Amino acid sequence: MARTLEIVGEKWALLAVREVFLGNRRFDEMVRRIGAPRDTLASRLRALTGAGILERRQYSEHPKRFEYFLTDAGRDLYPVILTLMRWGDTYLNPGDQPPLVLVHECGEHLLAQVVCEACGKPAAAGTARPLYRESPGN
Amino acid sequence: MARTLEIVGEKWALLAVREVFLGNRRFDEMVRRIGAPRDTLASRLRALTGAGILERRQYSEHPKRFEYFLTDAGRDLYPVILTLMRWGDTYLNPGDQPPLVLVHECGEHLLAQVVCEACGKPAAAGTARPLYRESPGN
DNA sequence: CCAGTAAGTCCAGGATCTGGACTCACCATA
DNA sequence: TATGGTGAGTCCAGATCCTGGACTTACTGG
Numbered sequence: 001m002a003r004t005l006e007i008v009g010e011k012w013a014l015l016a017v018r019e020v021f022l023g024n025r026r027f028d029e030m031v032r033r034i035g036a037p038r039d040t041l042a043s044r045l046r047a048l049t050g051a052g053i054l055e056r057r058q059y060s061e062h063p064k065r066f067e068y069f070l071t072d073a074g075r076d077l078y079p080v081i082l083t084l085m086r087w088g089d090t091y092l093n094p095g096d097q098p099p100l101v102l103v104h105e106c107g108e109h110l111l112a113q114v115v116c117e118a119c120g121k122p123a124a125a126g127t128a129r130p131l132y133r134e135s136p137g138n
Numbered sequence: 139m140a141r142t143l144e145i146v147g148e149k150w151a152l153l154a155v156r157e158v159f160l161g162n163r164r165f166d167e168m169v170r171r172i173g174a175p176r177d178t179l180a181s182r183l184r185a186l187t188g189a190g191i192l193e194r195r196q197y198s199e200h201p202k203r204f205e206y207f208l209t210d211a212g213r214d215l216y217p218v219i220l221t222l223m224r225w226g227d228t229y230l231n232p233g234d235q236p237p238l239v240l241v242h243e244c245g246e247h248l249l250a251q252v253v254c255e256a257c258g259k260p261a262a263a264g265t266a267r268p269l270y271r272e273s274p275g276n
Numbered sequence: 277c278c279a280g281t282a283a284g285t286c287c288a289g290g291a292t293c294t295g296g297a298c299t300c301a302c303c304a305t306a
Numbered sequence: 307t308a309t310g311g312t313g314a315g316t317c318c319a320g321a322t323c324c325t326g327g328a329c330t331t332a333c334t335g336g
Contacts, residue, residue, distance in 0.1 A: 001152075001153065001156060001219070001222045001223045001226050002153060002172070002226075003226050003230050004222045004223075004225050004226035004230065005149075005152060005153065005222065008222070009147060009149065009152065010292095011143075011147065011292090011293070012293095014139075014143060014147065015139065015140060015143065018139060021263070022268050023268070026313075026314085027313065027314050027315070028312070028313050028314070028315095029313095031314095034140070037293070037294055037295065037296090038295095038296095038314085038315070038316085039293085039294080039295090039315085039316075039317080039318095040292090040293060040294080041315095042314080042315060042316080051229075052229065060302095060313095062301075062302075063300075063301040063302050063312095063313075063314085064301085064313095064314080065313060065314070066313095066314075070263070073225070073228075073229050075262075075263040076221070076225055076228070076229075077221065077225060078252050078263045079217045079218070079220075079221045079250035079251065079252055080217070080218050080221045080222060081139070082217075082252055083214070083215065083217045083218045083221075083250075084139045084142045084143065084146070084218060085139045085142075087142050087146075087211070087214055087215060088139050088140075088141050088142035090211075090214070091189075091190065091211050091214075092141050092142065097271050098271060099270065099271050100268055100269065100270050100271060101268075101269050101271070102266040102267070102268055102269070103266060103267045103268075103269050104254040104255075104256070104257070104259075104261055104265070104266060105261075105265060106254060106256060106257050106259075107256075108254050108255050108256030108257065109254075109255045109256075110252055110253070110254060110255065110261055110266055111252070111253060111254070111255045112217035112221075112250050112251065112252050112253075113217065113250065113251055113252075113253050114216050114217055114220055114248055114249070114250050114251075115248070115249055115250075115251050116242040116244060116246050116247075116248060116249070117242075117246050117247045117248065117249045118242070118244060118245075118246030118247075119242070119244050119246065121242075121244075123242055123243075123248050124213075125159070125208070125213040125216045127242070127243060128240040128241060128242060128248055129240070129241045130160050130161070130238055130239075130240055130241075131238065131239050131240070131241050132237065132238050133235050133236060133237050133238060133239070148323090149323090149324070150324095164282075164283085165282070165283050165284070166281070166282055166283065166284095167282095169283095174325095175324070175325055175326065175327095176283085176284070176285085176326090176327095177284085177285075177286080177287095177324085177325080177326090178323090178324060178325080179284095180283080180284060180285080198282090198333095200332075200333075201281095201282070201283085201331075201332040201333050202282095202283080202332085203282060203283070204282095204283075
């Protein structure tokens with residue numbers, strides 16, 4: 001987790017990933033929407049691309065223009081993005097309409113849930129046992 | 139989401155929350171385990187407490203000693219923690235044994251999944267439609 | 277008396293982020 | 307031809323933040 005955060009935990013990195021999730025794939029559009037310094041965003045996009053979370057594809061030669069797409073690894077971060085969005089809506093804006101919700105095919109909202117990989121049942125925060133694999137001290 | 143990240147996206151913040159999830163509630167133990175500068179950790183714990191993610195409880199008077207517990211708001215960040223852990227195990231350490239897994243009552247591993255709040259069905263990353271509520275430009 | 281633990285605080289130096297200006301290559305309009 | 311706009315960046319100095327280490331206070335145990 002520490003090393004995941006070295007990539008994804010830097011300022012603006014997850015906001016850039018969110019934009020790609022929402023379909024905003026271009027540099028200037030991201031700058032406009034999230035308000036990051038262009039410099040910083042450029043460096044984040046490089047890091048995310050290098051880590052295999054985004055993929056940079058050229059969509060125009062002369063002048064060279066690029067778009068960013070999610071890889072499978074990037075798509076696996078979906079629960080992070082969604083949880084952070086909903087957490088803010090719930091606890092930082094209570095009562096207000098959320099500025100953006102993700103809507104399922106059936107018309108209802110999405111939610112990230114912790115479930116058991118095998119039996120598929122939801123697991124509450126207290127019910128899991130941590131199992132250390134190397135030099136636990138525990 | 140931007141405002142959520144202002145709290146939770148600072149360096150060491152999520153690692154501190156993870157420690158509390160794992161049951162390591164005390165300052166020095168967190169310092170030992172995550173290796174954060176004591177200074178920084180102290181300030182993160184203040185911020186997380188102020189944001190209502192952690193709760194600081196005194197467990198000894200003379201000398202005053204404190205433990206940190208998760209609030210309901212903190213527990214709602216479970217999918218974030220779990221996803222970041224598993225993402226690192228999958229993509230940064232492929233093949234290796236993960237250093238720590240969370241085990242369900244039934245003995246299997248946990249996983250964060252995006253599901254529809256109403257119908258409960260899992261939703262893949264592409265299947266959701268973003269719905270903007272204020273001045274979308276879209 | 278000495279060592280250890282717990283929960284911090286203080287500080288100077290180093291790393292990182294910030295906003296703004298700038299570049300380069302085009303396209304559109306007048 | 308000149309003016310303005312878009313897109314994807316780069317460059318820079320100043321501000322902000324993080325870092326490791328030393329220090330503090332209040333105990334407990336040998």
